[in-house]
Amino acid sequence: MAVSAIELRRRGYDDEDIALARTVQDANRRAGAPYRTLAEILSGQKARSRPSAPPEDLTTRQLGRRGRLGQAALLADQAALAENDPDRAAQMRYHAQGLKALARKPVQLEFDFFGGGNVSLGHQYIDAIQTRLLKTDATPADRMQALATLTMIVRHLGWQSYACDKTAAELCELLGVHRQHMSDTLALLERIGAITRTKRGRTKLITINPEGAFRGDVTRHAEAVDRYRAEVVQLRPEPAE
Template identity: 50%
Template sequence: MGRISLYELRRMGVSLDDIEAAKITQLAQRRTGSPVQSIGVIVGAAEQRQRTNPNPPTDLTVRAMRKRGAYDQAALLLDQQALRESSPERAAMAREAATAAKELSASDQLEFDFFGGGNVSIAFQYQDAVTERLFAAAKTPAQAFHAQAVLWQITRNLGWQSYECTKTAADLCEVMRTDKGDMARALDLLEQVGAIRRVKRGRTKTITVTPEGAFRGNIHNHAQAVERYKLDVIDGGKSDQAPEQ
């Protein structure tokens, strides 16, 4: 058995000094996060009980790792390696490195970066007006719902402090798993109701959204983005199709 009472250990001839030294070893094991051995095992009076690891290493598949950021990947690998270490000292070092990687990830990747301006701000009036116009103009409710979903992808992929979507129509097709025909009809409908404007940039048709309706970036630079939109899109842009007023 792995656990023997102190009384039995004393009867077996284990000295008090050895027992106290074993307690210090247990304390060190707890501090390093290593499995804590019984005093009997430490002093050699009992054999270590073999048991199943309650925290088996995670299956580090490519698919699972792809969902994590670089620091999260590093932290996970270090945690898993710590579980495999036979040396308590090396396991403690691996866990310390994993903790540092987790802290770097937390400081670099917030779930909702409101204060940094990373998220898209969408005006309620814009959202309500577009929704009402879509259902009035679409041939079927399904077309209106699809156009809404496309608009959501457009607004969430706006450039930083910009009114231009970073994805083309082809990119949106890939993201939304839809064909080119359905995407073209959705974009036509969105432009028809004034939700977006498409502007030629060389051979590419850039999708734009008025910053008054949706904006991604520092709120203090919102006015400049609005002015650029007026100059580049409304006054100087070449729209494929004049949106209805």
């Protein structure tokens, strides 16, 4: 039976002794050593033999909430509590931590959203482009082609950049359209301010406002916006009304 702090003080132990005993008790628990009460620690007694509590069986509902790795981690932790050998208990806790880390790691089912660097796309940006397209004299098919092309441009944005790493000819191959159709689509997107094309050598670099779409570390977003404003905005034509 555990002895209260009041009883320990009555036996002559001061608050500093009791606090030190609690520190030792906590260290023993973390190391997986056999449990000792405060009275046993203060009096120098060894741990008494206590029945080991078997790991608790998880219900189907608990398994569904934790998953298999979470259940394995819990069982390893419980086994460490019931282990008398401190070294074995420490190894069990070590492996339990590894299982917990695996349980928290996202599982890739079909698509890897993180391996290639996720792309953020602003809803306001898409809404603005759709509104501008509706104000043009483009046919519904041309508007749909423009949105599909814009999506492909955003898909291939450079890392921490506002420039698409695909040329117009490469976009033709990706979308399966004729070069003249792509030229008309890019001209439409440029006319409404969705993209900007800048002459670079023999090709035109396709750029996009990083406030609308960005690929990379969000903490570097401001730098990309500053570069875009310095290098592109002054060259961009006013969108058609």
